[in-house]
Amino acid sequence: MNNTINGTSINSVRAKTLGDYLKSRRARLQPEQAGLPRSYGQRRTPGLRREEVAILAGVSATYYTWLEQGREVAVSRDVIESISRALQLGGDEHVHLLELWNANEPEAVTAITTEVKPQWREIVNQMAFPCFISNDRAELLAWNRAVNERIADFSSRPREQRNMMSMLFTDPQMRSRLINWEEMAAHSVAIFRTSYDKYAHDPWFAQFVAELSKESAEFAALWKLHRVEIKKVTRVFYSLPDENQVLAYDINSLAFTAEHPDLHLCIYTPASD
Structure with a gap:
């Protein structure tokens, strides 16, 4: 049974956090930086489109969209690595993405320490x-x-x-x-x-x-x-x-x-x- 916070499962919170992070990294990357043809049309949002990230990462646009939307979908290490390369993440950013993915960590709410010995x-x-x-x-x-x-x-x-x-x-x-x-x-x-x-x-x-x-x-x-x-x-x-x-x-x-x-x-x- 999933641990919950105010009725929301920990997995759901993690999925949303991962989705928000992917969206923020996509927004800062321009098509020409990713080796895509320069877009002369008006873009509704800054950065790459979801479909462009999906192409670069070798996944379906629907699948990548679900990830950004924070849906609880299964994600392999290979897919996460491919998305990291597509978004051109730096070293610390890549490590952070892997920690958000965290497929092998047991569900638990980490308590903050407020007193020291x-x-x-x-x-x-x-x-x-x-x-x-x-x-x-x-x-x-x-x-x-x-x-x-x-x-x-x-x-x-x-x-x-x-x-x-x-x-x-x-x-x-x-x-x-x-x-x-x-x-x-x-x-x-x-x-x-x-x-x-x-x-x-x-x-x-x-x-x-x-x-x-x-x-x-x-x-x-x-x-x-x-x-x-x-x-x-x-x-x-x-x-x-x-x-x-x-x-x-x-x-x-x-x-x-x-x-x-x-x-x-x-x-x-x-x-x-």
Whole structure:
């Protein structure tokens, strides 16, 4: 028996999420980019037509249309790979598509971790560099003094406001300190999009995105791009006005235990070059 969320099966949610993602990738690809004859007629929607993607992927137009519509149809790994090539997906985009397809994963609702063990907090506190533990919602669950001093003062904020994504777009202090804000904002939204699709069954994500989109036009614009990226080592530059200097860090994000796959240990190590 399928697990359900508000009466909707997990498989149904996954199928719709997959369909939305395929549609977003199709919309950004022009016929000439895909090696098709340039269209001089008026197109009702941007990007390739569904029929064109189907031809490029070697599947029927009806079958591909059903996928985009979020119907629960059987999809093989070969078909997913063919569609990925047709849509010219990049490395991270391809991985994300496979995760959305996820044919072999058992149906289950992944719970978000909201508390961390005391010993994990102690590990974070012992770090000399900025270090924190966050979950897939971008909520900070543990952080050290260096985070308060170099990134933003999370200790002075109530628990419900300790969200890295929200603060990145709404907190003037964090934004003023982060020199390469535009780069990090785009990267962070792309990472968060992967979590959003992964937890499509969790209403928290849709509510969070809707609220932040109202608060920040910049976030809303980046969100509409539907870009996805996987966490990787990223360099950030922070300005400390009181000390009149710029600090460069490489953000290393480490996966947590198998019991808590939604947690990430982020360590800001001084850049070596």
